[in-house]
Amino acid sequence: MFWFDVWTDLGPLIEYIGDGDPRQLRIPRGAKVAYAVSDMGWSLPAARSQRVLDLHIKLSSLRLPIAAHGPDRFEWMRDPNISVGIFSSANTWKLLRQPSPEVPWHPLSWFSEGVPRYGFIQWLALRGRLPTRDKLYRWGAVASSTCLLCSLEEESHSHLFFRCNYSTHVWHRFARYIWNLAPLDLHATEAWIRNPGNDQSRNRCLIALILLQCSVYLLWSERNTRIFRGVTSTIDSLCGKLNAMVRNCILSLLGSSRRIDPALLADWYTIVLSR
Ligand SMILES: [Zn+2]
Incomplete structure (x- = not known):
């Protein structure tokens, strides 16, 4: 026409x-x-x-x-x-699309072996956009900003990932076998993943990415489960879930057509058994 x-x-x-x-x-x-x-x-x-x-x-x-x-x-x-x-x-x-400047932390959330559902929560966490209780309290939506995982300090992004007593235990339980000194927060982990050093194998870097993504997702889920269902998991229980999540991610990668080193699962078991 x-x-x-x-x-x-x-x-x-x-x-x-x-x-x-x-x-x-x-x-x-x-x-x-x-x-x-x-x-x-x-x-x-x-x-x-x-x-x-x-x-x-x-x-x-x-x-x-x-x-x-x-x-x-x-x-x-x-x-x-x-x-x-x-x-x-x-x-x-x-x-x-209108392209935006590339952000340094994008490999943490959007890597080809990652799980999009977990990556999305991690993306929100890295941008400080999760509705944490410090924000909700300032908006008048909740009566207290206290962290529901430790009941000791204010719940904020930096507290949840990973300065909280509860989060620290879960994160360090596995992370200390990847890092001699596990990064204290998301952005420190991002800095390591961008520049892991020449002595780090690809499997180790991939496990670090998967572990971080699963940890953030699981801790945020645990926080929500406490709020909305009143159900609490112990640190040991959450570590068990984290182990299963990471293992399932690795198994699904090994079962896919991607080029994944078959030793990836054995490397994860080595970390788990080192605990
Ligand atoms: Zn806490």
Whole structure:
């Protein structure tokens, strides 16, 4: 449709020209592009406004859409001037989105072997966007900001991950066999993972990523379970769940088509048995 389809980079011409002005070009609202073109060129009246003159200039720069130039078809455009022919969801996404600066901690949340559900919670935690009780208290939504895991200090992101007595025990139970001195918080872990040192194997780094993601998810779940269901897990019980979560992640990776070192599970067992 001449007026309503996007067939130039000006967008729908009804919007470009203005809804009241199609009469200027003497082209009916329901006309196709072919109505305005012949083998000799565009069949448009002389321009009586700058906008229509600009449209003339634009159309004169296009290849004439006539049968001699091939059949009418849709084309996927990588940018306004480059046709790629084949649709690509990746290219389309890049075209549509507004890219933001890359953040240094993204490998912690978004790595190909990670679990998206866990990664999402970790992403919120790294951005400080979980509804922790210090925030809820400031908003007047709860009567106390005290941490539900230790009942000793205010619940904040830095407290939950991992300065809280309860969280520290769960985190260190496994982390101390990956790090001689386990990182105290998410951002310190991120710094290590970005620069682990030459003596660290890929398996060790991957286990560190999985362990961190599972720990954050499980501690946040434990906090929510205490609030919404009134059920409390002991440190030993939560460590058992964490072990099972990490093991299941590794087993699912080994059962997938990814290139994973078969020794990954044995490396995890070595950590577990070292406890
Ligand atoms: Zn606490």
